[in-house]
Amino acid sequence: MKHLFLLKQYLSYRLKAKTAHGIHSPFVYDFIETVLKDQRTFYAFDEIKSLREELLQDATLINVEDLGAGSLHGSVKQRSIIDIAKNAGRNEKFGKLLFRIVEKYQCKNMLELGTSLGIGTSYIASAAKNGQVITIEGSNEIADKAAETFETLSLNNIRQLKGNFDDVLSPILQQNPPFDLIMIDGNHREEATIKYFNEIMPFIKDDTLLIFDDIHWSRGMHKAWQTIHLDQRVRLSIDLFFFGLIFYRKDFKEKQHFTLKY
Numbered sequence: 001m002k003h004l005f006l007l008k009q010y011l012s013y014r015l016k017a018k019t020a021h022g023i024h025s026p027f028v029y030d031f032i033e034t035v036l037k038d039q040r041t042f043y044a045f046d047e048i049k050s051l052r053e054e055l056l057q058d059a060t061l062i063n064v065e066d067l068g069a070g071s072l073h074g075s076v077k078q079r080s081i082i083d084i085a086k087n088a089g090r091n092e093k094f095g096k097l098l099f100r101i102v103e104k105y106q107c108k109n110m111l112e113l114g115t116s117l118g119i120g121t122s123y124i125a126s127a128a129k130n131g132q133v134i135t136i137e138g139s140n141e142i143a144d145k146a147a148e149t150f151e152t153l154s155l156n157n158i159r160q161l162k163g164n165f166d167d168v169l170s171p172i173l174q175q176n177p178p179f180d181l182i183m184i185d186g187n188h189r190e191e192a193t194i195k196y197f198n199e200i201m202p203f204i205k206d207d208t209l210l211i212f213d214d215i216h217w218s219r220g221m222h223k224a225w226q227t228i229h230l231d232q233r234v235r236l237s238i239d240l241f242f243f244g245l246i247f248y249r250k251d252f253k254e255k256q257h258f259t260l261k262y
């Protein structure tokens with residue numbers, strides 16, 4: 001049933017998705033040409049790719065506290081690293097896109113909700129070696145495994161926090177200057193996603209970029225994305241099917257939404 005929903009959403013996305021042709025917003029045109037179409041390769045890409053491949057071979061079992069969507073709160077089960085990397089690890093295409101976004105918009109102060117094994121975090125952190133990423137993970141042993149990832153890749157600009165977003169997000173927002181980038185990639189439920197969005201709102205600055213992952217993954221996430229991108233405070237939203245990008249810049253006078261081919 002869930003697969004059918006996703007398939008329908010994907011077909012509808014493909015019908016709506018635009019290329020740079022006919023895009024009148026200079027900002028979005030530039031985003032397509034210099035970020036989406038950028039084919040450059042960076043040293044970090046190969047390193048992260050081989051690490052991901054290693055994780056996909058790692059049959060070690062770890063205890064996982066399941067805090068996210070579709071789970072019983074507080075339940076613990078054993079999962080292999082292979083299974084976690086397969087199901088929750090950032091894929092290469094969108095990992096590289098994250099890297100390019102960070103590089104393009106010169107993000108320095110970044111926050112990620114949902115570390116998992118640290119693949120997505122590694123793309124973000126590698127793109128801004130003189131910046132810092134705070135990443136939050138509620139599952140203890142997964143976070144420990146991510147720490148190994150960061151050590152292997154010699155990434156020392158990552159600060160890991162263990163805890164439930166429901167407890168950790170608010171103090172982090174209060175204790176830090178407004179973030180340049182916030183990646184929301186965990187607890188993919190309608191209510192929780194809208195709650196995090198509303199919690200983040202008072203702490204953004206003009207050029208904060210929010211990225212929501214898996215915006216069409218379920219009916220609930222699809223509804224959350226509609227609520228978020230239609231919010232009057234949002235000036236520009238971009239739907240890339242898996243990622244939803246939210247910009248606030250006040251210099252975008254007219255509220256605009258784009259579904260872009262990627």
Ligand SMILES: C[S@@+](CC[C@H](N)C(=O)[O-])C[C@H]1O[C@@H](n2cnc3c(N)ncnc32)[C@H](O)[C@@H]1O
Pocket residue numbers: 065067068069088089090112113114115116117118119120121136137138139142163164165166185186187188
């Ligand atoms: C999809 S994975 C993150 C993938 C990762 N960002 C990447 O790009 O490779 C989501 C992670 O969020 C964590 N998570 C889900 N709900 C959470 C919550 N309420 N508090 C803390 N962590 C949570 C899960 O344990 C899981 O590891």
